[in-house]
Amino acid sequence: MNNFIVRTITGILFVATIVVCFLNPTAMSALFALVTGMATWEFTGLVNNRPHVSINRFICTVAAVYWYLAMTGFCSGLTPSTVFIPYLITLVYLFIAELYTKAEDSVNNWAYTTMSQLYIALPFSLLNVLAFRETPAGIMYTYLMPLSVFVFLWINDSGAYCFGSLFGKHKLFPRISPGKSWEGSVGGFIFVSAAACGIWHLTEKYGVNDLQLSMAEWIGLGLLVAVFGTWGDLVESLFKRTLGIKDSGNILPGHGGMLDRFDSSLMAIPAAVVYLYTLTII
Secondary structure (H helix, E strand, O other), rough: HHHHHHHHHHHHHHHHHHHHHHHOOHHHHHHHHHHHHHHHHHHHHHOOOOOOOOHHHHHHEEEEEEHHHHHHHHHHHOHHHHHHHHHHHHHHHHHHHHHHHHOOOOOOOOHHHHHHHHHHHHHHHHHHHHHHEEEEEEEEOOOOOHHHHHHHHHHHHHHHHHHHHHOOOOOEEEEOEEEEEEEHHHHHHHHHHHHHHHHHHHHHHHOOOOOOOOHHHHHHHHHHHHHHHHHHHHHHHHHHHHHHHOOOOOOOOOOHHHHHHHHHHHHHHHHHHHHHHHHHHH
């Protein structure tokens, strides 16, 4: 019971923090720069426990945070594209440095170093693509899209848990996550579809549907986020099973580490960006 209370309180504070931060671009940038750094530090610490792996945790973490902040500056129009040059130089350094470390398996180090950037820094950086939009009046900040992605993820998790607990019989991916069921996934999709209709109605009613998405397009976005969010959860579960650990960390009482809390978003955010760009193309 005590663990349930701690988990509930942590979950409420977590959701409240995410929602509030999206209301202000500075708060969003600060929070997710911190999240990016903490998640990268957590990831690099875990992989460094593997045999013959020794990547530079500090430089990987600084590089990931810099990439996020550089994307913030570029997408918001505060900095030119040259802001990415220091990051590119850092990546080159991390590869060349292996020539002088005498590591037992430099290929492993290169792979995990690159993974820390592509798996963590890239998805969080793409939040800026969702948050900042170029208009005839200039670049504007909108909380709608990044917040909607997280709302869809939370609702999908809730729906999947409810339906899975009540009707779950057929395992979705027993090798990786025995607790997930097809029935739970269907329930999550139903919840998300209903939420997407609600968001469409509210954004139309209050005139904040800035991308002019139709109800069908909102549902499509919600379902895409739900599918890729589920895959993101499974990817992190596979990562933990490979390492032989239960949680990625213990920084969030009752919820594990940063990767445990943001695993779904690491796949859902890039998927949402591609989906919205595809809508503008077609």
